[in-house]
Amino acid sequence: MSDDPEFPGLSSPPCLMHELSADFRMAERRTAPWAEVAPWRKDERKRLIDERFDLTVDERQASAARIAAGLDAVIPLPVGRIFGIYWPFRGEPDLRDWAIRVMGAGGRIALPVVIEKKQPLEFRLWAPGDPLERGVWDILVPAQGAVVHPHVVVAPVVGFDEERYRLGYGGGFYDRTLAVLPGDPLKIGVGYVKSRLPTIYPQPHDIPMDLIVTD
Numbered sequence: 001m002s003d004d005p006e007f008p009g010l011s012s013p014p015c016l017m018h019e020l021s022a023d024f025r026m027a028e029r030r031t032a033p034w035a036e037v038a039p040w041r042k043d044e045r046k047r048l049i050d051e052r053f054d055l056t057v058d059e060r061q062a063s064a065a066r067i068a069a070g071l072d073a074v075i076p077l078p079v080g081r082i083f084g085i086y087w088p089f090r091g092e093p094d095l096r097d098w099a100i101r102v103m104g105a106g107g108r109i110a111l112p113v114v115i116e117k118k119q120p121l122e123f124r125l126w127a128p129g130d131p132l133e134r135g136v137w138d139i140l141v142p143a144q145g146a147v148v149h150p151h152v153v154v155a156p157v158v159g160f161d162e163e164r165y166r167l168g169y170g171g172g173f174y175d176r177t178l179a180v181l182p183g184d185p186l187k188i189g190v191g192y193v194k195s196r197l198p199t200i201y202p203q204p205h206d207i208p209m210d211l212i213v214t215d
Helices: 034-053 057-074 096-104 173-180
Strands: 082-084 108-113 122-126 132-134 140-142 152-156 186-191 211-214
Touching (some): 057 096, 152 173
Parallel strands (some): 082 108, 082 152, 152 186
Antiparallel strands (some): 108 122
């Protein structure tokens, strides 16, 4: 949880909590050896990515709009804040329109850049019109721009569990980054509600989000 007084008492946003139906029960946190967890995560990752590729363009747009509304509901006014978001990839919710609205309200946007394998990400300031180039996995990243430390990190999830642990792509970039970012930024995972899992079998290197916002 962030110690920032402008983000008081947040643990899970209403847009997630009201989705928990009476017949849905999360398992208690479970642990398992990494040798067993790693192949399980690989299979779950593929299944969840395949599922989101099955969404139509209209369904993705509607989901992104609902996620954007959820972010607006849990994030204070963005004036003077730096928001680390992401360029959408492999069917992730497209929050670029939301990011532009954040900038219009006085916030700044930074995009993550992979600098080296097994190293933290670097966040670079970006605004519409700034040059982009192809980075790792062919994702667009700022070709230049000041390196900054976000006050809020909005991280895409492939999957997530009740304890707000995120299942990513397996590179560990966000976990390494969140472990070293100064200032204890507010950490928000965003994704599709269908990506919810009973547990991801969290390991010592996994860092939970402060919030999960879904569609």
